[in-house]
Amino acid sequence: MAYNLIALDVDGTLLTDEHKLPKDVKEAVREASTAGAQIVLCTGRGPMGAFPVLEELGLSGVLITHNGAATVRSEDRAILFQYDIDKKDLTDFIAYCKAQGIHYDLNTAFDMMVERMTDEAKAMYAHHKVEPIERSFDGSLPDGLVKFTLFGTKEQMDAVQADWANRPTNLQLIRSGDLFIDVQNPDASKGTALRRLAAEIGIGREKILAIGNYYNDISMLEFAGLGIAMSNSPDAVKDAADLTAGSNNEGGVAAALRTHAWTRE
Known part of the structure; x- marks a missing residue:
């Protein structure tokens, strides 16, 4: 694998506008997981809205939820860290x-x-x-x-x-x-949570690939070694990314993973 950790936004990225997970996207994410990459969903959703997506992917593990305000583990639903509001x-x-x-x-x-x-x-x-x-x-x-x-x-x-x-x-x-x-909380963001998680599990940012589509994804796209914006992203998100993939309705995540996640000989 070219990347040890793959951070994926959910809505507008993994899912279509009809909130469906395309078969090809599911297969590509599972291929990356089987090849050794840690898959981390990074979403504005809370854990209860993100768990069904993780389960549909046939995976378990850590999720960055609430735009980075709560990072949780799916297996025991433990909160690894969170940023509270006063x-x-x-x-x-x-x-x-x-x-x-x-x-x-x-x-x-x-x-x-x-x-x-x-x-x-x-x-x-x-x-x-x-x-x-x-x-x-x-x-x-x-x-x-x-x-x-x-x-x-x-x-x-x-x-x-x-x-x-x-x-x-x-x-x-x-x-x-x-x-x-x-x-x-002003300290909460997907990028901050991803940085903290990467430090705790010992993965350098150069070994992280992130894919997203909206303004709340910019911080993680900028932190990752490779940040990919979906073609359905606003221009500011595309500008913050290194590359642009196809749209969420075209299964753009699948093509992006198969093109960039593996080391080419």
């Missing part, structure tokens, strides 16, 4: 979402919680194969929060992003998809 820093975000009528959820490493559910949100969670816990946040917020996610139309998320561009906050806003904005 609960008091979420007060303004919750008030803003309520005033604007924007759907949001709160996440610990393994639990997702919502105050209410719309039909659009139900369909979105079903696609991601997660079932949020419905509860009130009027009292104290739960401990161990790692991510606060806003969900809505692209126009709504564009407006939120513009509105919060100059507002003071101790947290970072990450655009993790056209329909999502994640609010997290």
